[in-house]
Amino acid sequence: xxxxxxxxxxxxxxxxxxxxxxxxxxxxxxxxxxxxxxxxxxxxxxxxxxxxxxxxxxxxxxxxxxxxxxxxxxxxxxxxxxxxxxxxxxxxxxxxxxxxxxxxxx
Amino acid sequence: xxxxxxxxxxxxxxxxxxxxxxxxxxxxxxxxxxxxxxxxxxxxxxxxxxxxxxxxxxxxxxxxxxxxxxxxxxxxxxxxxxxxxxxxxxxxxxxxxxxxxxxxxxxxxxxxxxxxxxxxxxxxxxxxxxxxxxxxxxxxxxxxxxxxxxxxxxxxxxxxxxxxxxxxxxxxxxxxxxxxxxxxxxxxxxxxxxxxxxxxxxxxxxxxxxxxxxxxxxxxxxxxxxxxxxxxxxxxxxxxxxxxxxxxxxxxxxxxxxxxxxxxxxxxxxxxxxxxxxxxxxxxxxxxxxxxxxxxxxxxxxxxxxxxxxxxxxxxxxxxxxxxxxxxxxxxxxxxxxxxxxxxxxxxxxxxxxxxxxxxxxxxxxxxxxxxxxxxxxxxxxxxxxxxxxxxxxxxxxxxxxxxxxxxxxxxxxxxxxxxxxxxxxxxxxxxxxxxxxxxxxxxxxxxxxxxxxxxxxxxxxxxxxxxxxxxxxxxxxxxxxxxxxxxxxxxxxxxxxxxxxxxxxxxxxxxxxxxxxxxxxxxxxxxxxxxxxxxxxxxxxxxxxxxxxxxxxxxxxxxxxxxxxxxxxxxxxxxxxxxxxxxxxxxxxxxxxxxxxxxxxxxxxxxxxxxxxxxxxxxxxxxxxxxxxxxxxxxxxxxxxxxxxxxxxxxxxxxxxxxxxxxxxxxxxxxxxxxxxxxxxxxxxxxxxxxxxxxxxxxxxxxxxxxxxxxxxxxxxxxxxxxxxxxxxxxxxxxxxxxxxxxxxxxxxxxxxxxxxxxxxxxxxxxxxxxxxxxxxxxxxxxxxxxxxxxxxxxxxxxxxxxxxxxxxxxxxxxxxx
Numbered sequence: 054x055x056x057x058x059x060x061x062x063x064x065x066x067x068x069x070x071x072x073x074x075x076x077x078x079x080x081x082x083x084x085x086x087x088x089x090x091x092x093x094x095x096x097x098x099x100x101x102x103x104x105x106x107x108x109x110x111x112x113x114x115x116x117x118x119x120x121x122x123x124x125x126x127x128x129x130x131x132x133x134x135x136x137x138x139x140x141x142x143x144x145x146x147x148x149x150x151x152x153x154x155x156x157x158x159x
Numbered sequence: 160x161x162x163x164x165x166x167x168x169x170x171x172x173x174x175x176x177x178x179x180x181x182x183x184x185x186x187x188x189x190x191x192x193x194x195x196x197x198x199x200x201x202x203x204x205x206x207x208x209x210x211x212x213x214x215x216x217x218x219x220x221x222x223x224x225x226x227x228x229x230x231x232x233x234x235x236x237x238x239x240x241x242x243x244x245x246x247x248x249x250x251x252x253x254x255x256x257x258x259x260x261x262x263x264x265x266x267x268x269x270x271x272x273x274x275x276x277x278x279x280x281x282x283x284x285x286x287x288x289x290x291x292x293x294x295x296x297x298x299x300x301x302x303x304x305x306x307x308x309x310x311x312x313x314x315x316x317x318x319x320x321x322x323x324x325x326x327x328x329x330x331x332x333x334x335x336x337x338x339x340x341x342x343x344x345x346x347x348x349x350x351x352x353x354x355x356x357x358x359x360x361x362x363x364x365x366x367x368x369x370x371x372x373x374x375x376x377x378x379x380x381x382x383x384x385x386x387x388x389x390x391x392x393x394x395x396x397x398x399x400x401x402x403x404x405x406x407x408x409x410x411x412x413x414x415x416x417x418x419x420x421x422x423x424x425x426x427x428x429x430x431x432x433x434x435x436x437x438x439x440x441x442x443x444x445x446x447x448x449x450x451x452x453x454x455x456x457x458x459x460x461x462x463x464x465x466x467x468x469x470x471x472x473x474x475x476x477x478x479x480x481x482x483x484x485x486x487x488x489x490x491x492x493x494x495x496x497x498x499x500x501x502x503x504x505x506x507x508x509x510x511x512x513x514x515x516x517x518x519x520x521x522x523x524x525x526x527x528x529x530x531x532x533x534x535x536x537x538x539x540x541x542x543x544x545x546x547x548x549x550x551x552x553x554x555x556x557x558x559x560x561x562x563x564x565x566x567x568x569x570x571x572x573x574x575x576x577x578x579x580x581x582x583x584x585x586x587x588x589x590x591x592x593x594x595x596x597x598x599x600x601x602x603x604x605x606x607x608x609x610x611x612x613x614x615x616x617x618x619x620x621x622x623x624x625x626x627x628x629x630x631x632x633x634x635x636x637x638x639x640x641x642x643x644x645x646x647x648x649x650x651x652x653x654x655x656x657x658x659x660x661x662x663x664x665x666x667x668x669x670x671x672x673x674x675x676x677x678x679x680x681x682x683x684x685x686x687x688x689x690x691x692x693x694x695x696x697x698x699x700x701x702x703x704x705x706x707x708x709x710x711x712x713x714x715x716x717x718x719x720x721x722x723x724x725x726x727x728x729x730x731x732x733x734x735x736x737x738x739x740x741x742x743x744x745x746x747x748x749x750x751x752x753x754x755x756x757x758x759x760x761x762x763x764x765x766x767x768x769x770x771x772x773x774x775x776x777x778x779x780x781x782x783x784x785x786x787x788x789x790x791x792x793x794x795x796x797x798x799x800x801x802x803x804x805x806x807x808x809x810x811x812x813x814x815x816x817x818x819x820x821x822x823x824x825x826x827x828x829x830x831x832x833x834x835x836x837x838x839x840x841x842x843x844x845x846x847x848x849x850x851x852x853x854x855x856x857x858x859x860x861x862x863x864x865x866x867x868x869x870x871x872x873x874x875x876x877x878x879x880x881x882x883x884x885x886x887x888x889x890x891x892x893x894x895x896x897x898x899x900x901x902x903x904x905x906x907x908x909x910x911x912x913x914x915x916x917x918x919x920x921x922x923x924x925x926x927x928x929x930x931x932x933x934x935x936x937x938x939x940x941x942x943x944x945x946x947x948x949x950x951x952x953x954x955x956x957x958x959x960x961x962x963x964x965x966x967x968x969x970x971x972x973x974x975x976x977x978x
Contacts, residue, residue, distance in 0.1 A: 064970040073682070073708035076969040087969070091682060108724040111712035113685040120685030122712040122720055127685075159972075 061149065061156040067093070068153065075110040075119070078157060086110035087148055087155065088119060088130050096130035097148040097157055103128070103141025166193040169465065170254055170262050172244045172409065173270035174198035176207060177438035177454040179225055181268065184462035186234055192465070194236045195262050197254070200293060201241030203228060203931070208451055208586070208618055210297050211483045214325030216663035220294060221901075221937070227930030247413035249431055266433055266465060269410055269421060273403035273439040273449070278313065282375030288397045291322045300398065304329035308395035311335075311384045313372055315342040317482060319400035320355075323364050324484040326398075328663045334365040334392050336372060336384065338401075346480040346491040350507075351514050351530040358487055358512070405440040405447055420447040425472035427461040437461045443473050450478045451586045451618060459588075479540050479585055481533070490536035493526030493543050494518065501525070506557045515557055522550040535559035537625060541581045574628035583625050586618035594629045604637060606630065607920035646908075647686035649678050654690070654907035661694050667703055669695065685711075690908035693795065696831050697903045700945035707962065713793035716965060717953040718775055726775060727768040729792035730782050731828060734802045734820035734840075735763025744785045752778055762799030762837065764790055776966050779954035788828075788952040795909070796831040797838075797899075800824040801849065805842035805859065814859035816842035819888055823857075826892060827899065829950040830942070833906030833915070836899065851879045854912040855898060857891055860884075864891045866929075868898060869913040869921070877913055880921050883929040897928040897938035900945070904938075 070076045070089040077100055078085045084100040086109050098119075100110045107123030118127050118136060127136040133143040147158035169192035171178045182194065204226040212218040231238045239260060246255045247267065254262050275290030277283050289299050303310070304326055312323045315337030327333045335342075341352030342359075356366050371387040375397055383393045405420035416422040416430035420442030427435045427443070437457040439449055448454060456473060463469035479492035495518050502519040513531030517524060517539060523546050527539035538560040542549060549556055560576070579592030597603060597613045609626060610617040616626040630638045645651045652660075657676060666672045669691050673683060683691070688709035695703040707715050718726035730745070745765055749757050756768040770778055779789075791798060802820030806812040820840040827838070840857040841848035850856025852870040856879050863886040867879035882898065885891055901924065906915045916924055927934050957966070 062972060064972075069964055069969045071708060071964070076964060079968045079971040081972070084968070105722070106724070108712075108720075111716070111720065111724075113688060113711070114708065115682040115684050115688065116680050123722065125685060 059147070059158050061158050064155050064157045066153050067095075067150060067155055070095075070155070073114045075112075075114065077110050080159065084108075084110075085146055085157065087157065088114055090114065090117065090130070093150075095148045095150055095155060097146035098128065098130065098133050099144035099146075101143060102126055103133075103135055103143050104139065109143065167191055167265040168263055169194045169266050169268070170264035171196045171268045171270060172254065173272055173438065173440075174200065174202075174204050174238070174240075175270060175272050175438055176204065176225065176451060177272075177458045178268060178270040179204040179458075180455050181270075181437055181458035181462045181465075182234070182236075184459050185465055188462070189466040192266070194234065195239070195264075196231075196236060197239045197242055197244045197256055197260075197262075199241070199243040200295075202294065203231070203238075203240075205294065206618060207293070208483070210291070210294065211321035211325055213294070214297050214300055214322065215328045216325075217659040221927045221931065221934035224926055224931060224934070227926035228932065229926065229930030244409060247409060247434075249413055249434070252433065264433070266435065268461065268465075269429070269434060269436040269440065270438040271406035271409055271440045273405050275399065276402045276404050277399050278372060278401060280372055280374045282377060282381070283399070285375055285377050285381050286379070287377070287381030287395060288375060288399065291318050291398055291400045292403070300326060300396065301329065303396040304331050306395065307331060309334065309393055310396040310398060311392055311394040312398045312400060313384075314400035314402070315339070315366065315368070316345065316400060316402070317343060317480065319398070320359065321483055322398050322400055323359070324362070324487070326396075327362060327364050330665070331396070332365075333363075334367060334394070335359070336370045336386070336392075337366070337368045338371055340368050342366065342368070343480075343482075346528075347489065347530075348495055348516060348528050350505075350516070351489060351491070351528050354512060354514055354530045355482075355487065355489060403439065403449060405442065407440060410436070410440070418442050425460070425474070426464045426469075427457055427473060428464065435461045435465065444475055446475060448478075450480070452476075452478045452588060455587055477540075477543060479536060481536075488529075488531055488533045490529040490533040491527065492536070492540045493524070495526040495528050504553075504557045515559075517557055519549065519553075522548050522553070524549060537582065537585075537622070538577075540585075541577065544582065545578075545580075571628060571631050574625065575632045583629060584613075584615040584618070584622045586622075587614040589613050589615040591629055594626060595633050598630060598633045603630075604634065605917055607917060607922075610920060611922055646690060647684055649673075649680040649683050649687050650676060651679075652676055654910075657691070658694055658698075658905070658907075661698055667695065667699050669706055669709060683709075689714075693831060693833065693908050697945070701948045707965075714795070715962075716772065716775060717789050717791075717793060717957065718770065719793045721768065723769075724772075725768075726770045726772060727766050727792070728770050728775070728778055728782075729760065729764055729766045729790035730787035731790040731824075732764040732787075733824045733828075734800055734817050736802075736817060736821065737764075741785060741787060744782065744787070748778055748781050751781070754778075760792070760799075762792075763801050764792075764799065766792070773967050776958055776963075780958045783952070783955050783958055789954045791828065794831065795834050797824075797827040797829065797836050799837055800827070801837070801839040801853070803840075803842045803847040805840075809842055811845060812842035812859070813861050814842060814864065816840045816848065816857075816859050819857065819859075819864075819891065820848075822888065822892065823895060826896065826946070829952075830899065830903070830946060831949065832899065832903050834909050834911045836902075836912065838895075852876070853879065855895055857895070862886070864888070866891065866894055866898075869916040871911060871913045875913075880916065882925055893935060893939045894929060896942040897935045898924070900938040900942035901928050903942070903945075 064078045072091050075086045075088045086100040088096045100108050102121040104126045107121040109119050111122045112119040120127050126139050133145040135141045149156050174196050206223040209223040243257045244254045245257050252264050275292045289296050309332040310326045312319045312335045315335050323333045323335045341349045342355050373385045373387045376383040381397050385391050407417045410421040411417045421436045421440050423429050423436050423443050429436050460471045460473045463471040477493045482489050504517045506515045516528045518526035524542040577591050581591045583591050594615050603609050616623045672691050692706050692709040713719050718728050752774045754767045758766045760766050800820040800823045802817045805816030836854050838855045839848040839850040839853040841850040842859045852872040856867045858865040865884045866882045870879035871877040
């Protein structure tokens with residue numbers, strides 16, 4: 054990753070993402086999940102659980118975390134780190150909201 | 160059947176809990192009687208102690224039935240419901256009923272119970288003034304509560320407070336009027352009465368002590384209550400709970416000796432040697448009784464004397480009092496008035512709001528009042544009964560049993576330390592020794608079995624934890640005591656409590672449940688949210704909007720997630736029947752979307768494995784076009800109904816098992832349930848459809864259909880248990896729908912039907928959904944209503960655009976991948 058090349062890319066509108074839910078952005082081979090919390094904060098993680106690559110975008114979102122649908126690992130939306138006794142980190146990406154438009158930093 | 164057996168005629172007037180229990184004891188030891196029961200109430204025997212949970216919405220009538228209609232039939236009892244005895248002709252040994260039925264008896268048992276005392280103030284006969292005594296009163300209160308407004312409860316005793324708490328939970332404003340200066344003054348001292356009053360007031364119940372009712376206001380219905388001091392309280396409902404009086408009219412007219420109650424000797428015999436009496440109508444040893452424990456002891460004594468010569472005699476014993484208001488824990492037993500030579504040991508904890516007082520005389524426990532922390536109630540009661548000298552542990556007595564003998568805090572050690580004659584179940588007079596003996600002699604391993612065999616914890620249920628403790632001590636590692644812990648880290652409440660509160664408090668959204676039940680996390684977690692969502696879907700059909708974000712992904716996208724993040728798609732094949740057209744279409748779909756694996760499932764349908772998420776919608780659209788709908792192979796809900804070919808093709812088939820299976824699947828598809836639900840219909844007992852290991856199975860026989868349930872063939876393997884036999888397909892449909900609905904309403908999330916049945920009891924389930932035709936129909940009707948909102952094909956909805964965002968990326972970027 055080269056930090057200098059980060060650019061903000063428009064990926065859609067806030068309301069494309071349900072509260073306590075996630076939507077995906079395809080970026081070449083990689084899928085990035087953008088999460089929206091109850092209080093409209095946004096987070097982006099690679100759509101891959103550090104455990105067995107489960108699609109985090111399909112998990113249940115609660116209190117700043119998402120629970121992976123495959124084996125119930127709980128991943129922090131902010132840091133991408135597995136919670137509790139599990140160890141592993143998913144890639145995180147910056148994401149921002151301008152008005153109603155969602156931008157992803159790549 | 161011996162032809163010359165001449166059975167004696169036993170007639171019972173009244174069908175309450177005391178005579179019901181008496182008959183149970185009697186049938187255990189003797190079959191010498193042909194029994195006829197006259198019941199003024201038009202119902203079977205139900206558990207009156209549980210009226211308060213019915214009022215508060217924590218239980219239903221069906222839950223509190225003790226003897227279903229099947230029980231009466233099984234014992235050859237003639238039951239006249241809603242028919243009152245008006246005359247006893249003792250010299251002719253006959254009773255005569257209101258409708259003119261004449262019944263002869265060899266022995267007669269009078270169990271007319273009691274009537275609530277109505278204070279004779281002006282207006283007490285107005286519509287809207289109710290007593291609190293039977294199911295009609297309870298129903299009346301529930302109906303009144305639906306209209307809202309204020310209820311005035313006259314009487315701050317046990318029943319009055321339970322009524323007040325129930326009405327409050329039902330959403331009414333409530334005022335309690337009590338003549339004395341503290342609540343429940345007969346069971347509590349002033350300190351505990353004060354704590355109780357504070358607790359009730361914190362729930363928004365207004366309590367007026369030293370308040371005397373002057374009159375009830377209103378012209379054609381209740382409008383208010385006027386007190387002696389001139390205060391007026393507006394009210395749309397007045398509940399009188401000021402006491403009961405024994406129903407002695409019939410006995411008195413028959414010339415039996417009657418004082419406050421119908422006078423009996425210690426064998427429960429009245430002044431006429433052929434007439435016995437049990438229950439609240441009785442006066443024995445100069446006392447009348449209203450709590451269930453002494454009434455059950457009367458029942459046992461009477462049964463033994465009816466069965467033949469016996470030494471059994473009724474003796475007075477102190478009965479502990481408990482209040483059945485969720486969250487108000489109090490326990491009192493014995494004598495706690497202050498007096499000469501009495502010593503009090505008191506422990507107060509203002510922070511925790513607890514109060515404990517033990518009353519000693521001559522170094523023996525003679526009474527105890529506990530509020531807030533009642534765990535040691537049974538222990539103090541044990542010392543009261545045994546009369547042991549407590550001077551050795553006087554210093555630590557008040558801290559409870561855990562602080563005695565080395566200070567163990569292991570609750571099992573406390574149970575292990577109880578002597579064999581320690582009373583475990585106060586309602587039924589069951590001791591530890593009796594429970595242990597039953598477990599060992601009969602090889603009991605579940606709580607349901609222990610309840611069935613001993614009755615311990617089968618009445619009010621507050622001793623369930625103790626009974627489980629005894630099972631733990633007796634069975635060791637073979638019995639795991641269910642932990643009363645929260646369903647997840649977000650709450651301390653268990654599934655049962657949460658389900659009851661959702662109904663009782665009318666909670667209709669996940670945030671409402673979390674707020675009212677004090678969740679410790681703001682949004683719950685992946686364990687509790689799907690559970691709450693299911694409970695709300697099941698409890699409020701047509702009102703609650705399913706929260707997609709609280710569903711596990713499989714139920715959100717209506718397909719099964721696989722290890723690589725692709726999905727499997729299973730279209731429904733009703734009863735396992737398909738057609739060449741459907742098969743051709745499935746083949747085409749598999750080709751068109753490059754679906755790598757096509758597999759025949761154990762539930763008689765076809766699984767398409769490896770479908771990409773973004774292909775789900777087009778795959779469904781193609782399957783829908785040929786009339787195929789979601790097989791819900793991913794759902795905590797109805798999965799499949801497996802069938803054999805039955806009379807259509809099989810030379811052994813006894814009924815149209817395929818047709819019935821299709822009918823069942825058409826009625827049940829779409830229903831959500833606590834866990835997955837798989838059925839099978841097999842055309843003969845050879846069981847080719849493997850019905851005897853399904854959640855619910857139907858076994859066709861020549862004369863009809865045997866309905867079985869509670870099978871398991873996963874991690875755990877278990878054969879089904881018979882629910883009952885019915886003659887027609889319509890009865891199969893109604894019974895299966897009722898069973899499913901009862902499971903839906905009372906099951907815990909992810910609890911398969913066999914675990915549910917183990918927990919709540921096969922006998923109990925049979926009584927509710929099979930024996931009791933009225934309840935069976937009620938549950939089946941509720942199921943049908945719920946299906947109106949559930950039978951919508953989720954695939955078709957999504958093909959039409961619902962939740963479209965779920966299935967495709969919100970953006971696809973065409974950047975060069977940065978290396």
